[in-house]
Amino acid sequence: MSIEPEASEPRWAVPPEGGWTADDLDTLPNLPPHTELIDGSLVFVSPQTLFRSRAVDFFTWQLSRVAPPELEVVREFTVDIDRYNRPEPDVIVIDGDVIEDPNQTRFPAEAVRLAIEVVSPESRSRDRETKPLKYARATIPHYWRVENHDGRAVVYVFEREPATGAYTSTGIFHDRMKVSVPFPVDLDLTAITARRRSANPE
Template sequence: MTALPDWMRPPREEGWYSEDLDMLVEAPRHTELIDGALVFNMSPQRRWHSRLVTALTNALTAQAPDGFEVDRELTVVLDRRNRPEPDVLVSTERIPDQASYYEAASVVLVVEVVSPESEHRDRMVKPQKYAEAGIGHYWRIENEDGAPAIHVYERDELTNGYVATGIYRDRLDVPVPFPVKIDLAALLR
């Protein structure tokens, strides 16, 4: 077993902080911070996932009214020890082009496209953290025999968690965070 490179050692006993991510130039692309620990998404990107993220980003961008920014694969600072990277996000704030993250307070929707290596994080860990950070909407996209199924959730203020508002397989039609209508079958054509 080879020794860990120095850059992989946490700078403090309680682990990494969100601001540390920008200084880890040696870290692989798509490195996230969950509970002060670095999470490396090193599995090869699958074509289905990549095409879906691109198509969804484009569809949301085309429908987003003024005052909403759609981005992909940028991190969100939830708190000092959590900075995950959703596949797609919608924010009410425009960040500078050189920025690498959004603050949770401006994010109104996060979308995770589930992959075999991210199932637990996308289904269990991240939704809880996103809701606790106050992000109003969470979409989880599952691959059902090559077709996207979008599980839509809205944050409940009382429980500080997400409640399911629908599962969409053929057509997504939701009024929040802004009106969105997408032919899901057309996303991967």
């Protein structure tokens, strides 16, 4: 009589007492791409939306064009906040001198000038509440939150107020975004969701 093999079940990593640490993120086997560490817990990304893909591409490309030469724009790369927090902003602007090794997997928070998060339905509370608090405590001076409002991109801009150590809103931008910090930027936000036209219209 043959014995039916037991159905395989996914094996989830059991966190150690106190939670995972920032170093564990580089050594845990079989983690999905873009796994983050928030308060000692692993956070997995949900399937990507077209809006998020376009927005991340847009800001990476546009900021790379206008950023000063001493800064570098990087997409989807983890940042060391502290021992139990290693989030992965969708786009960051960093001091270029921290890029020393092509095999490095993270940047120190003190090197980040700007962090951008593109909000997804499952990340809304993290991007609106959890991450801004942690970015501000890590002294990241600028934070932009990008949201999809009925098919249109809206960007919420925040700057860290040194006296309180918290972010304060400095603008909400709908169709056009024009700011002077962390460097001058003038962007047509309608390009994020505009359909690409055929190169050879009939």
